[in-house]
Amino acid sequence: MPHKTFFWFILPSLAAMVLFIALPLVSVAVQSLFIEHDQVLIVTENCGPFGCTQETTVDFAASEVLRAEKPLGKFNGLGTYFDRGHLATAEVALAWQDRTSLGDFFSGLYNLPFYRALAFTLSYTFIVTPLVIILGLLIALGVNRLPGMLKGPTIFLSLLPMIVTPLIGSLILFWMIDAQGIIGKTLQWMFDDPQLSLKASAGLTWTTLMVYGVWHSAPFAFVVFYAGLQTVNTDTLEAAQIDGASRFQRIRYVVLPHLTPLVVFIALIQLMDNFRVFEPIVGFSAEANATSLSYIIFADLRGDVMRFNSAAATSLLTVLGVAILLTPVLIRTWRDFKGKVV
Numbered sequence: 001m002p003h004k005t006f007f008w009f010i011l012p013s014l015a016a017m018v019l020f021i022a023l024p025l026v027s028v029a030v031q032s033l034f035i036e037h038d039q040v041l042i043v044t045e046n047c048g049p050f051g052c053t054q055e056t057t058v059d060f061a062a063s064e065v066l067r068a069e070k071p072l073g074k075f076n077g078l079g080t081y082f083d084r085g086h087l088a089t090a091e092v093a094l095a096w097q098d099r100t101s102l103g104d105f106f107s108g109l110y111n112l113p114f115y116r117a118l119a120f121t122l123s124y125t126f127i128v129t130p131l132v133i134i135l136g137l138l139i140a141l142g143v144n145r146l147p148g149m150l151k152g153p154t155i156f157l158s159l160l161p162m163i164v165t166p167l168i169g170s171l172i173l174f175w176m177i178d179a180q181g182i183i184g185k186t187l188q189w190m191f192d193d194p195q196l197s198l199k200a201s202a203g204l205t206w207t208t209l210m211v212y213g214v215w216h217s218a219p220f221a222f223v224v225f226y227a228g229l230q231t232v233n234t235d236t237l238e239a240a241q242i243d244g245a246s247r248f249q250r251i252r253y254v255v256l257p258h259l260t261p262l263v264v265f266i267a268l269i270q271l272m273d274n275f276r277v278f279e280p281i282v283g284f285s286a287e288a289n290a291t292s293l294s295y296i297i298f299a300d301l302r303g304d305v306m307r308f309n310s311a312a313a314t315s316l317l318t319v320l321g322v323a324i325l326l327t328p329v330l331i332r333t334w335r336d337f338k339g340k341v342v
Contacts, residue, residue: 133266
């Protein structure tokens with residue numbers, strides 16, 4: 001394709017990326033460098049027969065003028081990134097100096113809001129992502145072997161978790177695991193413990209959120225793998241079967257290599273989605289035991305005082321985290337591509 005034709009072909013996509021991705025990121029980066037202006041205070045001294053007293057009031061008019069002159073706020077540089085609500089460099093250095101063991105150091109980090117959210121985010125990402133890929137592949141292999149008349153209904157039922165809106169799905173499961181819900185009551189009966197609750201501890205809360213994440217995302221992996229199975233070379237499978245290869249060997253040496261690009265694709269999508277986990281935390285009201293980076297952004301932007309600079313800093317740190325997670329997968333994909341081209 002001529003370079004000019006290729007340029008005009010990709011121009012709409014490039015324009016959309018600049019308008020809806022690049023410019024908002026630049027705006028967020030700029031906002032993260034500023035903080036709210038200090039309030040303009042007026043100190044007045046009132047003297048009477050029994051002495052003088054000082055009274056401090058806020059000069060709202062002067063504060064509004066200051067905001068109008070500098071709407072972004074007061075320049076703070078990278079201060080927001082290093083404060084206690086984010087990377088907390090001073091607190092991390094102090095925890096490292098006062099440590100008695102690595103466990104004690106990480107326990108100290110867990111008490112900091114950003115690192116507590118990062119711990120859950122990474123745990124959720126690295127546990128849910130492989131489970132989604134494995135479960136999606138197993139479902140696809142199972143459905144692919146069903147008789148034709150059973151495939152349609154089975155595929156429909158398998159897709160139901162993906163059809164349900166994430167927030168609605170998490171709310172439904174939240175009600176089901178409640179002490180008065182069907183799952184909660186069943187577990188209490190099974191373990192003969194009327195006080196048993198899946199919301200009682202951080203560990204049970206994390207487990208519930210991850211189970212929901214796998215349940216909701218597995219249908220996506222199933223659809224992709226099922227479509228890929230329809231393109232597997234049947235002649236190669238038949239040749240392997242004639243040579244005496246078992247079903248497991250045919251899957252390992254024929255099917256899985258064929259589906260490797262799809263595994264990479266699903267891994268990329270799941271890493272991005274799971275690192276931005278948010279809806280389950282809100283749906284399960286789990287913020288007391290589990291918070292994510294996305295939830296921190298949400299918390300900064302709600303309430304009477306919205307901390308735009310804090311939300312912007314966390315957003316950029318989240319983007320950086322996603323980029324770091326995707327880098328190894330993208331490097332491998334690029335190497336495979338170069339190998340095929342050569």
